[in-house]
Amino acid sequence: MAIIDLQNVTYKYPLTDAPALKSVNLQVHEGEFVAVIGPNGAGKSTLCYTIAGFVPHFFKGELTGSVEVAGSESSKSNLHEWVLNVGLAFQNPFNQISGAKYTVFEEIAFGLENIGVPREEMKSRVEDALKLTGISDLADRSPYSLSGGQQQRVALTSILVMHPKVLVLDEPTSQMDPIGTREVFGVIRKLSEQGMTVVMVEHKVEWIAEFADKVVALHDGSVLLEGNPQAVLTSDLLTDKGFGISRYTSAARKAKELGMWKKDKLPVTLDEAVEGFSLTPNPSPQRRGE
Amino acid sequence: MSLNRSFFVPTQSFFHSRNPLTKLTFVFTMIALAFFTLPWMAPALILPIFVMGFIGKVQKQYLNVIAKLILPTITFMFIMQSVFLPDGPTILFSIWRFDVSLETVRSAFLTVSRIFVMISSFTLLLLTTHPSELMSDLTRRGLPGQFAYVIISTLQILPQMQAKAQTIINAQRSRGLDTQSSFIRRAGSLIPLVGPLVFGSLVEVEERAIAIEARGFTSTHAKTSLHDVPDTSVDKAIRWLLVALVIFTLILKLWPS
Numbered sequence: 001m002a003i004i005d006l007q008n009v010t011y012k013y014p015l016t017d018a019p020a021l022k023s024v025n026l027q028v029h030e031g032e033f034v035a036v037i038g039p040n041g042a043g044k045s046t047l048c049y050t051i052a053g054f055v056p057h058f059f060k061g062e063l064t065g066s067v068e069v070a071g072s073e074s075s076k077s078n079l080h081e082w083v084l085n086v087g088l089a090f091q092n093p094f095n096q097i098s099g100a101k102y103t104v105f106e107e108i109a110f111g112l113e114n115i116g117v118p119r120e121e122m123k124s125r126v127e128d129a130l131k132l133t134g135i136s137d138l139a140d141r142s143p144y145s146l147s148g149g150q151q152q153r154v155a156l157t158s159i160l161v162m163h164p165k166v167l168v169l170d171e172p173t174s175q176m177d178p179i180g181t182r183e184v185f186g187v188i189r190k191l192s193e194q195g196m197t198v199v200m201v202e203h204k205v206e207w208i209a210e211f212a213d214k215v216v217a218l219h220d221g222s223v224l225l226e227g228n229p230q231a232v233l234t235s236d237l238l239t240d241k242g243f244g245i246s247r248y249t250s251a252a253r254k255a256k257e258l259g260m261w262k263k264d265k266l267p268v269t270l271d272e273a274v275e276g277f278s279l280t281p282n283p284s285p286q287r288r289g290e
Numbered sequence: 291m292s293l294n295r296s297f298f299v300p301t302q303s304f305f306h307s308r309n310p311l312t313k314l315t316f317v318f319t320m321i322a323l324a325f326f327t328l329p330w331m332a333p334a335l336i337l338p339i340f341v342m343g344f345i346g347k348v349q350k351q352y353l354n355v356i357a358k359l360i361l362p363t364i365t366f367m368f369i370m371q372s373v374f375l376p377d378g379p380t381i382l383f384s385i386w387r388f389d390v391s392l393e394t395v396r397s398a399f400l401t402v403s404r405i406f407v408m409i410s411s412f413t414l415l416l417l418t419t420h421p422s423e424l425m426s427d428l429t430r431r432g433l434p435g436q437f438a439y440v441i442i443s444t445l446q447i448l449p450q451m452q453a454k455a456q457t458i459i460n461a462q463r464s465r466g467l468d469t470q471s472s473f474i475r476r477a478g479s480l481i482p483l484v485g486p487l488v489f490g491s492l493v494e495v496e497e498r499a500i501a502i503e504a505r506g507f508t509s510t511h512a513k514t515s516l517h518d519v520p521d522t523s524v525d526k527a528i529r530w531l532l533v534a535l536v537i538f539t540l541i542l543k544l545w546p547s
Contacts (some may be wrong), residue, residue, distance in 0.1 A: 054500055080508045088504040095497035098505070099443035099450075102422055109516040111505030114435075116512050123516070144450065158505060 002027035003166060003197050004051055009065035011046060011055055020046040022221040023065070028199060028214075030165075033192040035208040035229070036201045038218035039242045044201040047218065048090070048170045050074075051199055053082035070165050084115065087164030091171040093151035096158070097143045104146075105130070105139040108158045115162070129161035133187055148175035156184065160191070167191070169200040173207075185211045205233050205246045209268035217243065234266035248273035297351070297416040305346030305418040309525040310427040313415045319532040320411040324404045327539035332403040339410045348417040355413045363409075364402040371398035421445060426515040435513055439502075451491065458486050 006026040012019045020043050028034050038044045049055040056063040057079040067074035070085045089096065101107040105126060112122045130136045135153050138146065143154055152175050159167065167188070173181040181204065189211045192198045202208055208215060208229055215232040217225040219241050225232045232238075234249050246268045255261040255277070267273040305313070320339065324332035343352035371394065373385065378393025425438040459467075467479050 049500075052504065054503070058500060058503065079503060080506065080510060083504050083506055084509075088500070090497070090500070092497060095494050096501040098439075098502050099446045099498065100422075100425075100439050102420070102446075106422060106516055110502075113513050113515055114506035114511070115509045116514050118514060119516065119518060122514065126516075144446070155501075162505065 001029075003030045003070055004028035004199065005066075005068040006050070007066045007068075009050060009063065009067060011050060011064075012062045013046075013059060014061045016061075018221075020221055021050065024221075024223055026216065026223065026226075028166075028197055030197055031192060031195045033189065033198045033211065033213045034200070034216060035212035035214070036199060036216045036218060037203070037205065037208070037233075037243060038201075038224075039244075041220075042218040043221040044218055045090070045170050046221075048088065048168045048199065048201060051166065052086045052088035052168045053077070053079050054088070057082070083164075084162070085164060086166045086168060087159035087162055088168045089152075089155050089159045089170070089172050091174050093148060093155045093175065096155040097151065102142060103140050104135065104143050104154055107143045107154060108161050111158055111162045125161055125163075129157045132160065133157045134183060149177060149180050152176060153180070153184070164196070166197045166199070169198065169202075171201050171203065173202070173204070181207060203244055205244065206248070206269050209233055209246070209272075219243075230265060230268060233268045252276060297413075298420045299348045299351055299417050300420075301347050303345065303347040303418065305342070305348075305414065307520075308418075308528070309519060309521045310419050310424040311431065311521070312525040312528050313419055314424075315529045315532050317411045317415050319536055321408050322536045323539055324407040327536075327543050329400060331539065332400060332407055335407045336403055339407060339414070342414060343410075346414055346418045348414070351417050352410075352413060356410075360406055360409050364405055367405065368398050368402045371401055423517055423519050426517050427519040427521075429513060430515060430519070435507075439507075451487070454490070455483060455487055458483050 004026065006024055009021055009024045009026075010019050011021040024043075024047065026047075036044050036047060046055060049059065050063075050067055051069060053069075053074055055061065057074075063075070069082070072082075072085075074082070098107060098110050101110055108126045108129060109122055112125060117125065127136070130139055133153050133156060135150065135157060138150060138154070143151065146154065152172060156169070156172050169188070173184050176184065185207050188198055188200065192213075200212070212229050214227065215225075215229045216223055217232055217235075217238060224241065225235055225237060233246065238245050239250075248267045248270060252261045252266045252273060256266070261276060263276045265272075267276050320335060324335055343349045346352075372390050373388045373394075375394040375397060377389045378391040380392035381389045382392055382395065383390055421442055425433075425442050429435055429438045462479075462482055467482065468475055
């Protein structure tokens with residue numbers, strides 16, 4: 001059974017004419033890691049807010065269709081109950097810092113204080129979460145003294161510590177360096193393997209191809225494509241509609257036109273590209289820069 | 291931009307280990323004694339409070355506050371009140387058309403000692419109490435969580451807004467905004483700052499609201515607190531003693547009449 005079930009969801013923000021989501025259908029199974037891609041204004045963030053309950057409870061506006069997460073129906077639920085099942089972290093880390101806490105440790109404990117977790121359990125959960133995302137060394141720092149990437153990790157950790165069943169992430173690695181991004185993707189992958197359901201908006205398609213189970217491509221408020229990462233990310237439709245695609249895909253597509261790419265499938269990651277290109281008649285494995 | 295966002299001085303002292311409510315009671319007791327009881331009370335409290343700065347081991351910061359904030363304020367008030375209050379019968383000396391009388395000097399002295407006691411006791415509270423501790427203790431005692439959040443986040447966000455204003459000024463300046471010529475032109479050049487700062491802050495408020503909501507801020511569960519703020523029998527005794535002191539001095543004041 002799907003843990004996230006969106007049926008024919010259409011949503012309009014207050015004071016706007018055009019709907020931000022148009023008849024969106026989306027089913028996500030428990031433990032699945034789903035990546036959402038799309039150009040600006042495609043409705044990615046609105047989709048996140050919808051799953052996380054902020055649409056329509058926080059933003060108001062007009063929602064039709066049904067949103068069901070973990071067996072309960074959004075329209076019949078309260079936001080403060082909803083957030084116990086669904087964790088949301090979004091892009092701007094600075095605005096996700098509560099502003100009421102003086103250290104990272106306290107900051108991460110903030111959510112647990114709110115939902116009334118006993119002190120001893122709180123401490124061990126915060127310590128575990130810090131270890132999980134690799135920021136134990138920041139525990140005593142002020143959240144405001146951190147870099148953007150570190151703050152993003154803090155924001156992610158403060159949601160993870162609440163042990164949500166569904167994790168919704170809106171570009172959680174936008175301010176991180178490649179090493180940080182890999183670590184965070186690794187952590188999220190691990191959590192998803194342990195049964196947490198993850199919906200993540202992300203532009204870094206090569207990472208998606210490597211880590212996600214499924215990709216949903218949003219365009220102009222509706223689902224354009226949905227399926228396994230390889231198939232979706234190499235689809236011709238994406239380039240036509242202005243999606244950002246992997247440079248390996250672009251290169252291989254060019255190569256295909258010139259008859260230099262012999263495989264059926266186009267690559268998304270470096271490894272796939274390397275593997276494909278080595279099928280050419282003259283396989284000299286001298287790759288530059290390696 | 292300072293990263294230190296509270297006045298709190300982390301050290302160990304008798305004052306530091308008191309419960310925040312005890313210190314709050316102390317502050318309001320001092321104010322009550324200085325303002326509402328016998329007139330000799332405020333001057334009499336100056337020395338004890340001054341000594342408490344040393345007991346709390348925050349004398350360095352406390353003397354700093356006295357030198358930079360309290361002394362200038364009370365000196366100014368003392369001079370103004372001595373000169374401009376309606377004169378009493380005992381004229382001490384005259385400056386131009388203004389007479390300074392013994393009575394106005396007395397009354398000015400009373401006012402400034404009250405101000406001294408008030409600011410000093412608040413300073414001692416802030417220097418020896420971590421804001422999170424104060425708030426978690428008060429929340430535990432029934433202060434609404436939203437109220438505590440507003441107070442403590444304002445304390446933290448002000449320096450943030452300051453830093454952001456500076457960033458906007460620098461950005462505008464790099465695009466040719468004049469911020470260094472005459473006063474009028476500089477005042478005019480503040481206008482382009484207001485839009486980004488105010489509207490930007492409003493957008494931030496929405497995002498921050500989402501962020502804390504996502505972390506169960508409006509949850510109906512009883513909140514717990516990471517920090518255990520001890521409330522000892524010594525604290526309780528001190529609080530009752532302070533309350534008794536206020537009542538006692540009030541009785542002293544009202545008795546003869």
